[in-house]
Each structure stands twice: as C-alpha cells, then as structure tokens.
Amino acid sequence: DSGVTQTPKHLxxxxxxxxxxxxxxxxxxxxxxxxxxxxxxxxxxxxxxxxGEERAxxxxxxxxxxxxxxxxxxxxxxSSLELGDSALYFCASSAAGRQIGYTFGSGTRLTVV
Amino acid sequence: EDKVVQSPLSLVVHEGDTVTLNxxxxxxxxxxxxxxxxxxxxxxxxxxxxxxxxxxxSGRLSxxxxxxxLFSILNITATQTGDSAIYLCAVALQNxxxxxxxxxxxxxxx
Numbered sequence: 001d002s003g004v005t006q007t008p009k010h011l012x013x014x015x016x017x018x019x020x021x022x023x024x025x026x027x028x029x030x031x032x033x034x035x036x037x038x039x040x041x042x043x044x045x046x047x048x049x050x051x052g053e054e055r056a057x058x059x060x061x062x063x064x065x066x067x068x069x070x071x072x073x074x075x076x077x078x079s080s081l082e083l084g085d086s087a088l089y090f091c092a093s094s095a096a097g098r099q100i101g102y103t104f105g106s107g108t109r110l111t112v113v
Numbered sequence: 114e115d116k117v118v119q120s121p122l123s124l125v126v127h128e129g130d131t132v133t134l135n136x137x138x139x140x141x142x143x144x145x146x147x148x149x150x151x152x153x154x155x156x157x158x159x160x161x162x163x164x165x166x167x168x169x170x171s172g173r174l175s176x177x178x179x180x181x182x183l184f185s186i187l188n189i190t191a192t193q194t195g196d197s198a199i200y201l202c203a204v205a206l207q208n209x210x211x212x213x214x215x216x217x218x219x220x221x222x223x
Contacts, residue, residue, distance in 0.1 A: 033210050042201070042213050043201065043203075043213035107154050
C-alpha cells in the first residue's frame with residue numbers, strides 16, 4: 001500500500017456520461033497530480049493541485065475538471081465521455097510542492113462503452 | 114516542447130539475459146531523471162539520477178545518466194520473470210510536474 005488511495009478501482013460507463021474519480025494523498029503530502037495512461041501514450045500529465053490551489057495544467061481537456069478540497073483529497077471530473085477517454089487514471093502525491101518523489105496510487109481503470 | 118523518448122518500446126528476453134533500456138530527453142531546465150517500474154498498477158520508484166556518470170545500483174538493477182548526451186540507461190542483469198513490467202523514465206524539470214516517456218514493456222520468459 002503506497003499510502004495514496006484512489007477510488008473506484010474500475011469504472012464502466014456509457015458515452016456521454018459523467019464520472020468522478022477520487023484520490024486521497026499520502027498523509028502529509030500537499031501536492032496531488034493527475035495523470036492519464038492510455039495504451040500507446042504513456043503517462044500524460046493532466047493537472048496538479050497544491051494545498052487546494054491549482055498549480056499546473058497539462059493537456060487536460062475542457063470536458064475534464066478537478067479540485068482539491070480542504071482535507072487535501074482531490075477529485076477528477078470527466079464529463080461528456082467519449083470512447084477515447086478509456087484509460088487508466090493515476091493520482092500521485094508529493095510533499096510540500098516538490099516535483100520529485102511522487103507516490104502513485106493504484107489507479108482507476110475507466111472503460112467507456 | 115519537452116520530450117522524453119524511451120527505446121525499445123517492448124522487449125522479450127529469456128531468464129538470465131541482461132537487458133539495457135534507453136531513455137533520451139530534450140527538455141529545458143533539467144533537474145533530474147527518474148526510473149519507475151510499473152507491474153500491475155501503480156508505478157513504483159526505482160532510481161533518481163541527478164549527476165552525470167554516477168551509477169546508481171540496487172541489486173541486479175543499475176542506472177546511469179549522461180547529461181552531455183541527454184540520455185540514461187537502465188540495466189537489468191540476470192533477468193527473472195519477476196522483472197516483467199513496464200519501465201518508465203521521467204524527467205523532473207524546474208517548477209513543472211514530471212514528464213514521462215511512453216515506457217518500455219519488458220517480458221521475461223522462463
């Protein structure tokens with residue numbers, strides 16, 4: 001157990017739907033990062049939050065949004081889902097805004113049918 | 114655009130073989146290079162390399178960084194079936210999240 005908790009582990013939903021993925025960072029870590037891993041694309045950075053504030057944004061679609069709550073857990077919202085959104089979504093956390101030393105959660109496998 | 118390229122993308126070897134995985138990068142404001150191993154799900158940290166020419170070693174795994182030529186290699190000696198995984202290379206830049214390569218999928222067969 002890495003200390004980073006992601007739920008749910010698996011999610012199957014239909015095109016056009018909206019889902020919410022949840023991440024609880026490791027105790028004491030203030031930064032949360034979201035990554036998408038597709039079969040042929042490797043880990044693509046989506047967005048980072050630090051202590052409740054958005055810190056960095058990657059190639060995140062407008063249909064996707066995220067937030068980090070006062071208790072530091074984070075949610076990634078995916079809407080108007082398309083088949084191409086099927087992927088593994090990872091959350092990682094790190095201490096005090098440092099960009100190295102990430103700890104990854106086990107991921108949420110999203111399948112859009 | 115910051116870029117991390119890994120090769121080969123996949124590799125099949127027999128137990129006992131030695132393998133070398135490659136990672137090259139073209140980035141600005143380089144800080145360090147990291148290797149991760151991804152088995153079933155979560156990537157797990159292997160090495161962080163900051164200085165050129167200094168080998169990091171852990172058991173049968175070792176890695177080295179060449180900051181002049183902008184690449185790193187990960188060596189695995191006497192491979193075992195438990196080494197089968199995706200090996201991810203990532204680069205840490207100044208003030209931006211890690212940039213990952215696409216990974217090398219290693220399969221070790223008995």
